[in-house]
Amino acid sequence: MKILHLLASVDPRAGGPVEGVRRSGIAMRDAGHDIEVATCDAPGDAYLATFPFAVHTFGPARSRYGYNPRLAPWLAANAKRFDAVIVHGLWQYHGFAAWKALHHSGVPYYVYVHGMLDPWFKQAYPLKHMKKWLYWPWAEYRVLRDAHTVIYTTEEERTRAHQSFWLYRAREQIVPFGAAVPALDxxxxxxxxxxxxxxxxxxxxxxxxxxxxxxxxxxxxxxxxxxxxxxxxxxxxxxxxxxxxxxxxxxxxxxxxxxxxxxxxxxxxxxxxxxxxxxxxxxxxxxxxxxxxxxxxxxxxxxxxxxxxxxxxxxxxxxxxxxxxxxxxxxxxxxxxxxxxxxxxxxxxxxxxxxxxxxxxxxxxFRIETMVSALTTLLETRGAPAEARDTPLATMRETAQQSS
CATH class of the missing domain: 3.40.50.2000 (Glycogen Phosphorylase B;)
Structure with a gap:
Protein backbone atom coordinates (compact mmCIF):
# COMPACT_ATOMS: atom_id res chain seq x y z
CA MET A 1 0.00 0.00 0.00
CA LYS A 2 0.94 3.63 -0.45
CA ILE A 3 0.07 5.60 2.69
CA LEU A 4 0.11 9.32 3.41
CA HIS A 5 0.37 10.52 7.01
CA LEU A 6 -0.96 14.04 7.57
CA LEU A 7 0.32 15.96 10.62
CA ALA A 8 0.53 19.56 11.71
CA SER A 9 4.28 19.08 12.22
CA VAL A 10 6.94 16.40 12.52
CA ASP A 11 8.85 18.43 15.09
CA PRO A 12 9.96 15.82 17.69
CA ARG A 13 9.03 18.27 20.44
CA ALA A 14 5.38 17.59 19.55
CA GLY A 15 5.65 14.30 21.41
CA GLY A 16 4.00 10.92 20.98
CA PRO A 17 2.10 11.25 17.67
CA VAL A 18 5.25 12.23 15.78
CA GLU A 19 7.25 9.39 17.31
CA GLY A 20 4.37 7.03 16.58
CA VAL A 21 4.37 7.96 12.89
CA ARG A 22 8.14 7.59 12.77
CA ARG A 23 8.25 4.16 14.41
CA SER A 24 5.13 2.65 12.82
CA GLY A 25 6.10 4.08 9.44
CA ILE A 26 9.51 2.44 9.57
CA ALA A 27 7.92 -0.89 10.51
CA MET A 28 5.36 -0.60 7.70
CA ARG A 29 8.06 0.40 5.22
CA ASP A 30 10.06 -2.67 6.26
CA ALA A 31 6.94 -4.72 5.51
CA GLY A 32 6.90 -3.37 1.95
CA HIS A 33 4.55 -0.38 2.17
CA ASP A 34 5.38 3.10 0.82
CA ILE A 35 5.12 5.93 3.34
CA GLU A 36 4.93 9.67 2.71
CA VAL A 37 4.13 12.54 5.06
CA ALA A 38 2.53 15.96 4.55
CA THR A 39 2.84 18.73 7.17
CA CYS A 40 2.50 22.44 7.74
CA ASP A 41 6.20 22.73 8.62
CA ALA A 42 8.38 25.24 6.83
CA PRO A 43 10.67 23.65 4.21
CA GLY A 44 13.83 24.75 6.01
CA ASP A 45 13.00 23.38 9.47
CA ALA A 46 16.07 21.51 10.67
CA TYR A 47 14.33 18.41 12.01
CA LEU A 48 12.99 17.55 8.53
CA ALA A 49 16.46 16.42 7.45
CA THR A 50 16.45 13.50 9.87
CA PHE A 51 12.84 12.40 9.38
CA PRO A 52 12.92 8.98 7.68
CA PHE A 53 10.29 9.59 4.98
CA ALA A 54 9.57 11.98 2.15
CA VAL A 55 7.91 15.03 3.71
CA HIS A 56 5.76 17.45 1.72
CA THR A 57 5.83 20.79 3.53
CA PHE A 58 3.25 23.55 3.17
CA GLY A 59 4.30 25.98 5.89
CA PRO A 60 5.02 28.11 7.58
CA ALA A 61 1.46 28.20 8.85
CA ARG A 62 -0.26 31.56 9.06
CA SER A 63 -1.65 31.02 12.57
CA ARG A 64 -1.66 28.58 15.46
CA TYR A 65 -4.56 26.89 13.68
CA GLY A 66 -2.09 26.02 10.93
CA TYR A 67 -4.08 27.35 8.02
CA ASN A 68 -2.39 27.05 4.64
CA PRO A 69 -4.27 27.60 1.38
CA ARG A 70 -2.00 25.24 -0.58
CA LEU A 71 -2.64 22.10 1.47
CA ALA A 72 -6.19 21.12 0.41
CA PRO A 73 -5.55 21.65 -3.33
CA TRP A 74 -2.39 19.52 -3.12
CA LEU A 75 -4.30 16.76 -1.34
CA ALA A 76 -7.05 16.84 -3.97
CA ALA A 77 -4.53 16.72 -6.82
CA ASN A 78 -2.47 13.90 -5.29
CA ALA A 79 -5.09 11.80 -3.51
CA LYS A 80 -5.27 9.11 -6.17
CA ARG A 81 -1.59 8.30 -5.62
CA PHE A 82 -2.44 6.90 -2.19
CA ASP A 83 -4.41 3.94 -0.93
CA ALA A 84 -5.12 5.68 2.38
CA VAL A 85 -4.54 8.98 4.16
CA ILE A 86 -4.11 9.00 7.94
CA VAL A 87 -4.85 12.28 9.73
CA HIS A 88 -3.18 12.72 13.10
CA GLY A 89 -4.88 14.91 15.68
CA LEU A 90 -7.66 17.47 15.75
CA TRP A 91 -8.13 21.21 16.12
CA GLN A 92 -5.75 22.26 13.37
CA TYR A 93 -6.29 22.96 9.71
CA HIS A 94 -4.68 19.84 8.29
CA GLY A 95 -7.66 17.74 9.39
CA PHE A 96 -10.21 20.08 7.82
CA ALA A 97 -8.08 20.24 4.67
CA ALA A 98 -8.26 16.44 4.46
CA TRP A 99 -12.04 16.57 4.74
CA LYS A 100 -12.32 19.26 2.03
CA ALA A 101 -10.10 17.37 -0.38
CA LEU A 102 -11.02 13.75 0.31
CA HIS A 103 -14.54 13.21 1.59
CA HIS A 104 -15.91 12.80 -1.95
CA SER A 105 -12.69 11.61 -3.58
CA GLY A 106 -13.01 7.86 -3.19
CA VAL A 107 -9.72 7.79 -1.28
CA PRO A 108 -10.41 6.81 2.34
CA TYR A 109 -9.04 8.90 5.14
CA TYR A 110 -8.64 7.80 8.75
CA VAL A 111 -8.31 9.94 11.85
CA TYR A 112 -6.13 9.19 14.85
CA VAL A 113 -7.67 11.34 17.59
CA HIS A 114 -4.63 11.04 19.90
CA GLY A 115 -6.64 11.87 23.01
CA MET A 116 -7.71 15.30 21.77
CA LEU A 117 -11.38 14.69 22.63
CA ASP A 118 -10.68 13.89 26.26
CA PRO A 119 -13.11 15.78 28.54
CA TRP A 120 -10.18 16.86 30.74
CA PHE A 121 -9.51 19.67 28.27
CA LYS A 122 -13.08 20.92 28.69
CA GLN A 123 -12.63 21.01 32.46
CA ALA A 124 -9.12 22.45 32.46
CA TYR A 125 -9.65 25.06 29.72
CA PRO A 126 -13.37 25.98 29.68
CA LEU A 127 -12.83 29.15 27.61
CA LYS A 128 -10.91 27.23 24.95
CA HIS A 129 -13.68 24.64 24.94
CA MET A 130 -16.25 27.35 24.25
CA LYS A 131 -14.09 28.58 21.38
CA LYS A 132 -13.89 25.03 19.99
CA TRP A 133 -17.68 24.87 19.94
CA LEU A 134 -17.66 27.79 17.47
CA TYR A 135 -16.09 25.66 14.77
CA TRP A 136 -16.85 22.11 15.93
CA PRO A 137 -20.13 21.78 13.90
CA TRP A 138 -18.64 22.91 10.59
CA ALA A 139 -15.11 21.53 10.97
CA GLU A 140 -14.10 18.75 13.37
CA TYR A 141 -17.56 17.17 13.52
CA ARG A 142 -17.50 16.75 9.73
CA VAL A 143 -13.90 15.51 9.75
CA LEU A 144 -14.87 12.70 12.12
CA ARG A 145 -18.30 11.99 10.62
CA ASP A 146 -16.97 11.43 7.10
CA ALA A 147 -13.77 9.59 7.96
CA HIS A 148 -13.61 5.96 6.89
CA THR A 149 -12.63 5.18 10.48
CA VAL A 150 -11.88 7.21 13.59
CA ILE A 151 -9.10 5.43 15.43
CA TYR A 152 -8.80 5.25 19.20
CA THR A 153 -5.89 3.54 20.92
CA THR A 154 -7.78 2.25 23.97
CA GLU A 155 -11.38 1.64 25.00
CA GLU A 156 -10.78 4.18 27.77
CA GLU A 157 -9.96 6.86 25.19
CA ARG A 158 -12.97 6.00 23.03
CA THR A 159 -15.40 6.12 25.94
CA ARG A 160 -14.07 9.42 27.27
CA ALA A 161 -14.16 11.01 23.82
CA HIS A 162 -17.98 10.84 23.83
CA GLN A 163 -18.13 13.18 26.81
CA SER A 164 -16.74 16.32 25.18
CA PHE A 165 -19.31 17.30 22.53
CA TRP A 166 -22.91 16.13 22.33
CA LEU A 167 -22.83 16.52 18.54
CA TYR A 168 -20.73 13.52 17.53
CA ARG A 169 -21.00 10.84 14.87
CA ALA A 170 -18.19 8.54 13.78
CA ARG A 171 -17.24 5.05 12.67
CA GLU A 172 -14.87 3.92 15.38
CA GLN A 173 -12.23 1.28 15.82
CA ILE A 174 -9.59 0.63 18.46
CA VAL A 175 -6.05 0.13 17.18
CA PRO A 176 -3.59 -0.23 20.06
CA PHE A 177 -0.68 2.17 19.86
CA GLY A 178 2.82 0.79 20.06
CA ALA A 179 6.45 1.66 20.58
CA ALA A 180 9.79 0.36 19.36
CA VAL A 181 12.74 -0.20 21.66
CA PRO A 182 16.10 -0.73 19.95
CA ALA A 183 17.84 -3.98 20.73
CA LEU A 184 20.98 -2.33 22.11
CA ASP A 185 23.24 -3.10 25.03
CA PHE A 366 2.78 -2.46 23.38
CA ARG A 367 5.25 -3.61 20.75
CA ILE A 368 5.14 -1.59 17.53
CA GLU A 369 4.53 -4.82 15.60
CA THR A 370 1.16 -5.20 17.38
CA MET A 371 0.11 -1.74 16.27
CA VAL A 372 1.34 -2.22 12.70
CA SER A 373 -0.50 -5.53 12.33
CA ALA A 374 -3.80 -4.04 13.51
CA LEU A 375 -3.39 -0.85 11.46
CA THR A 376 -2.45 -2.76 8.31
CA THR A 377 -5.51 -4.99 8.67
CA LEU A 378 -7.71 -1.90 9.01
CA LEU A 379 -6.22 -0.13 6.01
CA GLU A 380 -6.42 -3.22 3.81
CA THR A 381 -10.13 -3.56 4.59
CA ARG A 382 -11.31 -0.84 2.24
CA GLY A 383 -14.89 -2.02 1.90
CA ALA A 384 -17.85 -0.39 3.54
CA PRO A 385 -16.88 0.59 7.06
CA ALA A 386 -18.96 -0.14 10.13
CA GLU A 387 -22.05 1.92 10.74
CA ALA A 388 -21.34 5.39 12.11
CA ARG A 389 -21.97 5.66 15.83
CA ASP A 390 -23.72 8.61 17.45
CA THR A 391 -23.03 9.89 20.91
CA PRO A 392 -25.47 7.97 23.18
CA LEU A 393 -28.45 10.06 24.27
CA ALA A 394 -27.64 9.56 27.95
CA THR A 395 -24.15 10.92 27.39
CA MET A 396 -25.58 13.88 25.45
CA ARG A 397 -27.90 14.73 28.33
CA GLU A 398 -25.13 14.35 30.89
CA THR A 399 -22.79 16.53 28.83
CA ALA A 400 -25.46 19.21 28.39
CA GLN A 401 -26.10 19.23 32.14
CA GLN A 402 -22.39 19.54 32.90
CA SER A 403 -22.06 22.42 30.42
CA SER A 404 -25.02 24.38 31.84
Whole structure:
Protein backbone atom coordinates (compact mmCIF):
# COMPACT_ATOMS: atom_id res chain seq x y z
CA MET A 1 0.00 0.00 0.00
CA LYS A 2 0.94 3.63 -0.45
CA ILE A 3 0.07 5.60 2.69
CA LEU A 4 0.11 9.32 3.41
CA HIS A 5 0.37 10.52 7.01
CA LEU A 6 -0.96 14.04 7.57
CA LEU A 7 0.32 15.96 10.62
CA ALA A 8 0.53 19.56 11.71
CA SER A 9 4.28 19.08 12.22
CA VAL A 10 6.94 16.40 12.52
CA ASP A 11 8.85 18.43 15.09
CA PRO A 12 9.96 15.82 17.69
CA ARG A 13 9.03 18.27 20.44
CA ALA A 14 5.38 17.59 19.55
CA GLY A 15 5.65 14.30 21.41
CA GLY A 16 4.00 10.92 20.98
CA PRO A 17 2.10 11.25 17.67
CA VAL A 18 5.25 12.23 15.78
CA GLU A 19 7.25 9.39 17.31
CA GLY A 20 4.37 7.03 16.58
CA VAL A 21 4.37 7.96 12.89
CA ARG A 22 8.14 7.59 12.77
CA ARG A 23 8.25 4.16 14.41
CA SER A 24 5.13 2.65 12.82
CA GLY A 25 6.10 4.08 9.44
CA ILE A 26 9.51 2.44 9.57
CA ALA A 27 7.92 -0.89 10.51
CA MET A 28 5.36 -0.60 7.70
CA ARG A 29 8.06 0.40 5.22
CA ASP A 30 10.06 -2.67 6.26
CA ALA A 31 6.94 -4.72 5.51
CA GLY A 32 6.90 -3.37 1.95
CA HIS A 33 4.55 -0.38 2.17
CA ASP A 34 5.38 3.10 0.82
CA ILE A 35 5.12 5.93 3.34
CA GLU A 36 4.93 9.67 2.71
CA VAL A 37 4.13 12.54 5.06
CA ALA A 38 2.53 15.96 4.55
CA THR A 39 2.84 18.73 7.17
CA CYS A 40 2.50 22.44 7.74
CA ASP A 41 6.20 22.73 8.62
CA ALA A 42 8.38 25.24 6.83
CA PRO A 43 10.67 23.65 4.21
CA GLY A 44 13.83 24.75 6.01
CA ASP A 45 13.00 23.38 9.47
CA ALA A 46 16.07 21.51 10.67
CA TYR A 47 14.33 18.41 12.01
CA LEU A 48 12.99 17.55 8.53
CA ALA A 49 16.46 16.42 7.45
CA THR A 50 16.45 13.50 9.87
CA PHE A 51 12.84 12.40 9.38
CA PRO A 52 12.92 8.98 7.68
CA PHE A 53 10.29 9.59 4.98
CA ALA A 54 9.57 11.98 2.15
CA VAL A 55 7.91 15.03 3.71
CA HIS A 56 5.76 17.45 1.72
CA THR A 57 5.83 20.79 3.53
CA PHE A 58 3.25 23.55 3.17
CA GLY A 59 4.30 25.98 5.89
CA PRO A 60 5.02 28.11 7.58
CA ALA A 61 1.46 28.20 8.85
CA ARG A 62 -0.26 31.56 9.06
CA SER A 63 -1.65 31.02 12.57
CA ARG A 64 -1.66 28.58 15.46
CA TYR A 65 -4.56 26.89 13.68
CA GLY A 66 -2.09 26.02 10.93
CA TYR A 67 -4.08 27.35 8.02
CA ASN A 68 -2.39 27.05 4.64
CA PRO A 69 -4.27 27.60 1.38
CA ARG A 70 -2.00 25.24 -0.58
CA LEU A 71 -2.64 22.10 1.47
CA ALA A 72 -6.19 21.12 0.41
CA PRO A 73 -5.55 21.65 -3.33
CA TRP A 74 -2.39 19.52 -3.12
CA LEU A 75 -4.30 16.76 -1.34
CA ALA A 76 -7.05 16.84 -3.97
CA ALA A 77 -4.53 16.72 -6.82
CA ASN A 78 -2.47 13.90 -5.29
CA ALA A 79 -5.09 11.80 -3.51
CA LYS A 80 -5.27 9.11 -6.17
CA ARG A 81 -1.59 8.30 -5.62
CA PHE A 82 -2.44 6.90 -2.19
CA ASP A 83 -4.41 3.94 -0.93
CA ALA A 84 -5.12 5.68 2.38
CA VAL A 85 -4.54 8.98 4.16
CA ILE A 86 -4.11 9.00 7.94
CA VAL A 87 -4.85 12.28 9.73
CA HIS A 88 -3.18 12.72 13.10
CA GLY A 89 -4.88 14.91 15.68
CA LEU A 90 -7.66 17.47 15.75
CA TRP A 91 -8.13 21.21 16.12
CA GLN A 92 -5.75 22.26 13.37
CA TYR A 93 -6.29 22.96 9.71
CA HIS A 94 -4.68 19.84 8.29
CA GLY A 95 -7.66 17.74 9.39
CA PHE A 96 -10.21 20.08 7.82
CA ALA A 97 -8.08 20.24 4.67
CA ALA A 98 -8.26 16.44 4.46
CA TRP A 99 -12.04 16.57 4.74
CA LYS A 100 -12.32 19.26 2.03
CA ALA A 101 -10.10 17.37 -0.38
CA LEU A 102 -11.02 13.75 0.31
CA HIS A 103 -14.54 13.21 1.59
CA HIS A 104 -15.91 12.80 -1.95
CA SER A 105 -12.69 11.61 -3.58
CA GLY A 106 -13.01 7.86 -3.19
CA VAL A 107 -9.72 7.79 -1.28
CA PRO A 108 -10.41 6.81 2.34
CA TYR A 109 -9.04 8.90 5.14
CA TYR A 110 -8.64 7.80 8.75
CA VAL A 111 -8.31 9.94 11.85
CA TYR A 112 -6.13 9.19 14.85
CA VAL A 113 -7.67 11.34 17.59
CA HIS A 114 -4.63 11.04 19.90
CA GLY A 115 -6.64 11.87 23.01
CA MET A 116 -7.71 15.30 21.77
CA LEU A 117 -11.38 14.69 22.63
CA ASP A 118 -10.68 13.89 26.26
CA PRO A 119 -13.11 15.78 28.54
CA TRP A 120 -10.18 16.86 30.74
CA PHE A 121 -9.51 19.67 28.27
CA LYS A 122 -13.08 20.92 28.69
CA GLN A 123 -12.63 21.01 32.46
CA ALA A 124 -9.12 22.45 32.46
CA TYR A 125 -9.65 25.06 29.72
CA PRO A 126 -13.37 25.98 29.68
CA LEU A 127 -12.83 29.15 27.61
CA LYS A 128 -10.91 27.23 24.95
CA HIS A 129 -13.68 24.64 24.94
CA MET A 130 -16.25 27.35 24.25
CA LYS A 131 -14.09 28.58 21.38
CA LYS A 132 -13.89 25.03 19.99
CA TRP A 133 -17.68 24.87 19.94
CA LEU A 134 -17.66 27.79 17.47
CA TYR A 135 -16.09 25.66 14.77
CA TRP A 136 -16.85 22.11 15.93
CA PRO A 137 -20.13 21.78 13.90
CA TRP A 138 -18.64 22.91 10.59
CA ALA A 139 -15.11 21.53 10.97
CA GLU A 140 -14.10 18.75 13.37
CA TYR A 141 -17.56 17.17 13.52
CA ARG A 142 -17.50 16.75 9.73
CA VAL A 143 -13.90 15.51 9.75
CA LEU A 144 -14.87 12.70 12.12
CA ARG A 145 -18.30 11.99 10.62
CA ASP A 146 -16.97 11.43 7.10
CA ALA A 147 -13.77 9.59 7.96
CA HIS A 148 -13.61 5.96 6.89
CA THR A 149 -12.63 5.18 10.48
CA VAL A 150 -11.88 7.21 13.59
CA ILE A 151 -9.10 5.43 15.43
CA TYR A 152 -8.80 5.25 19.20
CA THR A 153 -5.89 3.54 20.92
CA THR A 154 -7.78 2.25 23.97
CA GLU A 155 -11.38 1.64 25.00
CA GLU A 156 -10.78 4.18 27.77
CA GLU A 157 -9.96 6.86 25.19
CA ARG A 158 -12.97 6.00 23.03
CA THR A 159 -15.40 6.12 25.94
CA ARG A 160 -14.07 9.42 27.27
CA ALA A 161 -14.16 11.01 23.82
CA HIS A 162 -17.98 10.84 23.83
CA GLN A 163 -18.13 13.18 26.81
CA SER A 164 -16.74 16.32 25.18
CA PHE A 165 -19.31 17.30 22.53
CA TRP A 166 -22.91 16.13 22.33
CA LEU A 167 -22.83 16.52 18.54
CA TYR A 168 -20.73 13.52 17.53
CA ARG A 169 -21.00 10.84 14.87
CA ALA A 170 -18.19 8.54 13.78
CA ARG A 171 -17.24 5.05 12.67
CA GLU A 172 -14.87 3.92 15.38
CA GLN A 173 -12.23 1.28 15.82
CA ILE A 174 -9.59 0.63 18.46
CA VAL A 175 -6.05 0.13 17.18
CA PRO A 176 -3.59 -0.23 20.06
CA PHE A 177 -0.68 2.17 19.86
CA GLY A 178 2.82 0.79 20.06
CA ALA A 179 6.45 1.66 20.58
CA ALA A 180 9.79 0.36 19.36
CA VAL A 181 12.74 -0.20 21.66
CA PRO A 182 16.10 -0.73 19.95
CA ALA A 183 17.84 -3.98 20.73
CA LEU A 184 20.98 -2.33 22.11
CA ASP A 185 23.24 -3.10 25.03
CA UNK A 186 21.98 -1.02 27.94
CA UNK A 187 25.37 -0.64 29.66
CA UNK A 188 27.04 1.80 27.20
CA UNK A 189 23.79 3.73 26.82
CA UNK A 190 23.59 4.10 30.59
CA UNK A 191 27.20 5.26 30.78
CA UNK A 192 26.71 7.85 28.03
CA UNK A 193 23.71 9.29 29.84
CA UNK A 194 25.52 9.45 33.19
CA UNK A 195 28.40 11.30 31.54
CA UNK A 196 26.03 13.73 29.82
CA UNK A 197 24.04 14.64 32.94
CA UNK A 198 26.42 15.39 35.83
CA UNK A 199 25.79 14.30 39.38
CA UNK A 200 23.72 11.20 38.72
CA UNK A 201 26.31 8.48 39.14
CA UNK A 202 25.48 6.29 42.12
CA UNK A 203 21.96 7.72 42.40
CA UNK A 204 18.62 5.94 42.35
CA UNK A 205 16.99 7.85 39.53
CA UNK A 206 13.27 8.61 39.50
CA UNK A 207 12.62 9.50 35.86
CA UNK A 208 9.99 11.62 34.14
CA UNK A 209 10.49 11.83 30.38
CA UNK A 210 8.08 13.79 28.21
CA UNK A 211 6.93 17.31 27.44
CA UNK A 212 7.46 19.59 30.43
CA UNK A 213 3.87 20.81 30.51
CA UNK A 214 1.28 21.45 33.21
CA UNK A 215 -0.86 18.62 31.82
CA UNK A 216 1.85 16.11 32.69
CA UNK A 217 1.77 16.74 36.45
CA UNK A 218 5.46 17.54 36.89
CA UNK A 219 4.58 19.86 39.78
CA UNK A 220 2.80 17.02 41.56
CA UNK A 221 5.87 14.86 41.09
CA UNK A 222 8.22 17.42 42.65
CA UNK A 223 6.07 17.81 45.76
CA UNK A 224 5.55 14.05 46.10
CA UNK A 225 9.28 13.44 45.64
CA UNK A 226 10.06 16.01 48.33
CA UNK A 227 7.82 14.11 50.75
CA UNK A 228 9.65 10.79 50.26
CA UNK A 229 13.21 12.02 49.58
CA UNK A 230 14.34 11.63 53.20
CA UNK A 231 13.73 7.89 53.03
CA UNK A 232 16.77 7.40 50.81
CA UNK A 233 19.51 10.04 50.33
CA UNK A 234 20.46 8.45 47.00
CA UNK A 235 17.11 9.22 45.37
CA UNK A 236 17.37 11.78 42.56
CA UNK A 237 14.58 13.16 40.36
CA UNK A 238 15.16 13.71 36.64
CA UNK A 239 12.53 15.62 34.66
CA UNK A 240 13.62 15.39 31.03
CA UNK A 241 11.85 16.82 28.02
CA UNK A 242 11.20 19.89 25.88
CA UNK A 243 9.97 22.96 27.78
CA UNK A 244 8.13 25.09 25.24
CA UNK A 245 6.25 27.19 27.81
CA UNK A 246 9.20 28.02 30.10
CA UNK A 247 7.66 26.09 32.98
CA UNK A 248 11.06 24.70 34.00
CA UNK A 249 11.97 27.88 35.89
CA UNK A 250 8.80 27.55 37.97
CA UNK A 251 9.57 23.91 38.68
CA UNK A 252 13.09 24.80 39.84
CA UNK A 253 11.64 27.40 42.22
CA UNK A 254 9.15 24.84 43.48
CA UNK A 255 11.94 22.34 44.15
CA UNK A 256 13.93 25.04 45.94
CA UNK A 257 10.98 25.84 48.21
CA UNK A 258 10.47 22.11 48.89
CA UNK A 259 14.13 21.63 49.81
CA UNK A 260 15.03 19.26 46.95
CA UNK A 261 16.59 21.63 44.41
CA UNK A 262 19.93 19.80 44.67
CA UNK A 263 18.19 16.52 43.98
CA UNK A 264 16.46 17.61 40.78
CA UNK A 265 17.91 17.61 37.26
CA UNK A 266 16.18 19.13 34.21
CA UNK A 267 18.43 18.16 31.29
CA UNK A 268 16.00 19.25 28.57
CA UNK A 269 14.93 17.09 25.68
CA UNK A 270 16.78 13.79 25.33
CA UNK A 271 16.92 12.08 21.96
CA UNK A 272 18.49 8.98 20.48
CA UNK A 273 20.98 7.11 22.65
CA UNK A 274 20.69 9.65 25.47
CA UNK A 275 16.97 8.97 25.78
CA UNK A 276 17.49 5.23 25.89
CA UNK A 277 20.38 5.74 28.30
CA UNK A 278 18.04 7.63 30.64
CA UNK A 279 15.66 4.69 30.72
CA UNK A 280 18.45 2.19 31.34
CA UNK A 281 20.06 4.33 34.04
CA UNK A 282 16.85 4.86 36.00
CA UNK A 283 15.17 2.82 38.70
CA UNK A 284 11.55 3.81 38.07
CA UNK A 285 9.52 5.87 35.58
CA UNK A 286 6.81 8.24 36.85
CA UNK A 287 4.03 9.92 34.87
CA UNK A 288 1.38 11.58 37.12
CA UNK A 289 -0.38 13.11 34.10
CA UNK A 290 -3.80 14.75 34.31
CA UNK A 291 -4.59 13.47 30.81
CA UNK A 292 -2.70 11.02 28.64
CA UNK A 293 -4.09 9.22 25.65
CA UNK A 294 -1.47 6.49 25.56
CA UNK A 295 1.92 7.65 26.71
CA UNK A 296 4.61 6.47 24.28
CA UNK A 297 7.22 7.05 26.99
CA UNK A 298 5.31 4.64 29.25
CA UNK A 299 5.63 1.90 26.64
CA UNK A 300 9.29 2.74 26.01
CA UNK A 301 10.03 2.57 29.73
CA UNK A 302 8.36 -0.82 29.96
CA UNK A 303 10.37 -1.99 26.96
CA UNK A 304 13.55 -1.11 28.86
CA UNK A 305 12.37 -3.13 31.86
CA UNK A 306 11.48 -0.05 33.89
CA UNK A 307 8.48 -0.16 36.25
CA UNK A 308 6.02 2.66 35.67
CA UNK A 309 4.18 4.68 38.31
CA UNK A 310 1.32 6.39 36.51
CA UNK A 311 -1.89 8.22 37.27
CA UNK A 312 -5.33 6.82 36.56
CA UNK A 313 -5.67 9.50 33.87
CA UNK A 314 -3.17 7.68 31.65
CA UNK A 315 -5.41 5.61 29.41
CA UNK A 316 -3.31 2.43 29.68
CA UNK A 317 -3.52 2.38 33.48
CA UNK A 318 -5.80 -0.65 33.53
CA UNK A 319 -3.27 -2.74 31.62
CA UNK A 320 -0.37 -1.62 33.83
CA UNK A 321 -2.30 -2.35 37.01
CA UNK A 322 -3.65 -5.70 35.81
CA UNK A 323 -0.19 -6.94 34.83
CA UNK A 324 1.62 -5.63 37.92
CA UNK A 325 4.06 -3.75 35.68
CA UNK A 326 3.87 -0.67 37.88
CA UNK A 327 1.51 1.18 40.18
CA UNK A 328 -1.51 3.41 39.62
CA UNK A 329 -2.89 6.24 41.75
CA UNK A 330 -4.93 9.45 41.30
CA UNK A 331 -3.33 12.49 39.63
CA UNK A 332 -2.69 14.29 42.92
CA UNK A 333 0.30 14.92 45.15
CA UNK A 334 -1.04 12.38 47.64
CA UNK A 335 -1.62 9.81 44.90
CA UNK A 336 1.86 10.27 43.43
CA UNK A 337 3.41 10.06 46.90
CA UNK A 338 1.48 6.85 47.57
CA UNK A 339 2.88 5.21 44.44
CA UNK A 340 6.43 6.29 45.28
CA UNK A 341 6.09 4.95 48.81
CA UNK A 342 4.70 1.62 47.63
CA UNK A 343 7.61 1.29 45.22
CA UNK A 344 10.19 2.24 47.87
CA UNK A 345 8.78 -0.33 50.26
CA UNK A 346 9.32 -3.20 47.81
CA UNK A 347 12.19 -5.53 48.65
CA UNK A 348 14.88 -6.36 46.10
CA UNK A 349 13.13 -9.51 44.89
CA UNK A 350 9.82 -7.69 44.38
CA UNK A 351 11.53 -4.89 42.47
CA UNK A 352 13.29 -7.39 40.23
CA UNK A 353 9.99 -9.16 39.60
CA UNK A 354 8.33 -5.88 38.65
CA UNK A 355 11.13 -5.06 36.23
CA UNK A 356 10.73 -8.46 34.60
CA UNK A 357 6.98 -7.97 34.37
CA UNK A 358 7.49 -4.56 32.77
CA UNK A 359 9.34 -6.24 29.90
CA UNK A 360 6.68 -8.93 29.56
CA UNK A 361 3.90 -6.33 29.46
CA UNK A 362 5.69 -4.43 26.70
CA UNK A 363 6.15 -7.60 24.65
CA UNK A 364 2.54 -8.69 25.09
CA UNK A 365 0.73 -5.36 24.69
CA PHE A 366 2.78 -2.46 23.38
CA ARG A 367 5.25 -3.61 20.75
CA ILE A 368 5.14 -1.59 17.53
CA GLU A 369 4.53 -4.82 15.60
CA THR A 370 1.16 -5.20 17.38
CA MET A 371 0.11 -1.74 16.27
CA VAL A 372 1.34 -2.22 12.70
CA SER A 373 -0.50 -5.53 12.33
CA ALA A 374 -3.80 -4.04 13.51
CA LEU A 375 -3.39 -0.85 11.46
CA THR A 376 -2.45 -2.76 8.31
CA THR A 377 -5.51 -4.99 8.67
CA LEU A 378 -7.71 -1.90 9.01
CA LEU A 379 -6.22 -0.13 6.01
CA GLU A 380 -6.42 -3.22 3.81
CA THR A 381 -10.13 -3.56 4.59
CA ARG A 382 -11.31 -0.84 2.24
CA GLY A 383 -14.89 -2.02 1.90
CA ALA A 384 -17.85 -0.39 3.54
CA PRO A 385 -16.88 0.59 7.06
CA ALA A 386 -18.96 -0.14 10.13
CA GLU A 387 -22.05 1.92 10.74
CA ALA A 388 -21.34 5.39 12.11
CA ARG A 389 -21.97 5.66 15.83
CA ASP A 390 -23.72 8.61 17.45
CA THR A 391 -23.03 9.89 20.91
CA PRO A 392 -25.47 7.97 23.18
CA LEU A 393 -28.45 10.06 24.27
CA ALA A 394 -27.64 9.56 27.95
CA THR A 395 -24.15 10.92 27.39
CA MET A 396 -25.58 13.88 25.45
CA ARG A 397 -27.90 14.73 28.33
CA GLU A 398 -25.13 14.35 30.89
CA THR A 399 -22.79 16.53 28.83
CA ALA A 400 -25.46 19.21 28.39
CA GLN A 401 -26.10 19.23 32.14
CA GLN A 402 -22.39 19.54 32.90
CA SER A 403 -22.06 22.42 30.42
CA SER A 404 -25.02 24.38 31.84
Missing amino acids: GAPLREAFLQAVPGLRGKRIVLFLGRVHAKKGCDLLIDAFARVASRDPSLHLVIAGPDETGWGATLRSQAQAAGVAQRLSLPGMLQGDLKWGAFHASDVFVLPSHQENFGVAVAEALGCGLPTLISDKVNVWREIEADGAGMVAPDTVDGTEKSLLRWLELDDDARAAMRAQASRTFDAR
